[in-house]
Amino acid sequence: METVFTRDTKVRDIVIRVPRSDELFKTHKIDFCCGGNRPIHEAIEEKGLDEASILTSLQSLYDQAVDMKALDEEDWTSAPYSILIDHVIHRHHRYLVEELPDLSFYVTKIFRVHGDSHPELAELHRLYHSLKTELEHHMVKEEQFVFPAIRQYDESNMETDRSAALSKIDELEAEHEEAGNLLKQMRQVTSDFTLPEGACTTYKMTFQRLEQLESDMFQHVHLENNIMFPRLAGEA
Template sequence: METVFTRDTKVREIVIQVPRSDELFKQHKIDFCCGGNRPIHEALTEKGLHEETFLNELQSLFDQASEMKSLDSNDWTKESYSSIMDHVIHRHHGYLAEELPDLSFYVTKIYRVHGNTHPELGELHRLFHTLKMELEQHMVKEEQQIFPAIRQYDMNPGQQQRDIALSRIHELESEHEEAGSLLKQIRNVTSDFTLPSGACTTYKMTFKRLEELESDMFQHVHLENNILFPRLQEEAV
């Protein structure tokens, strides 16, 4: 079991290294931004929290993130349609459903706090929330319309279900391109997620999670554009 922190690791380092640890810190009212420059054991003592229990919770969050990453290394070209779609829904849609609202809070926070000295954060705020809206609508469309049609075809191959799925593939691919364009613009406006001098912990964490969002989207779109959709199109020939 890999561990990236100890009881002496500073709070601000943990919140950057351990995905979603910010939620745990917020739950227990532990300051991970301005007050994050101290060992985690000091913060836990101040709040009267049981150190071993809390560190185990942090380790669990880290292990869960590591496990999800390992799933992305599967050879999906050998999996069924349903297996691929289940993975997309549970791994990638599940991630987005949790991460987009969380990131919205932090993108807005750094814009509100640092926007006067870093005006590019206003454009980041606009781009991110455009992406958020489009991805949320895209996921609903996939889960309620496209994937059910492909799943029906997977269980009981038939021309009608295949035609329904095929009729919407170009629409989904176009939406993937738009999401990719927005991600590229986000990378450009942040100068490849380059942090300004003296960036606070929240600023660092927000940029790190935006870059992780980009990486997850690349894996997500790869599964659909390069594996799921082409297979369906080839079988229609």
């Protein structure tokens, strides 16, 4: 079990290194932005919290992130459609369902606080929320219509069911392309997520999580565009 922090690690460093630690800190009202330049044990003591419990929870969040990364590296090229679909839903869709609204809060926050001196944050805010809306609609379409059609073919192996599933694929690929364009524009407007001098912890964490979102989307779309859909189209 790898440990990337100790009780003496600063709060601001933990929130950047440990995915979703900000949610734990918000729950316990631990300031990780302006008050983040102090050891985690001091912040825990100030709030009267149990240090062992908080550190264990943080380690658990980190271990979960490591486990998910390892899962992404599995060979999915021969997995049954039902298994691949379950992976996409439980790994990538769940990540988006949890991350999109939380990240929206931070993208809005840095725009509100720093937008006057960094006008590019207004465009980032617009692009991000266009992406958020696009992905939310896309996930509903996949889970309610497309994936059930592919599962039906996986069970029946009938050509009529394969054709029904294939009829829905072009629209999904177009939506993937639109999401990719929005991610590309977000990277361009932020100069590859380059932080301004003196960026606060929230600013740093927001840009890091935007890059993580981009990385997850690349893996997510790869599984569908390069593995699931071509297999479906190529079967006879």
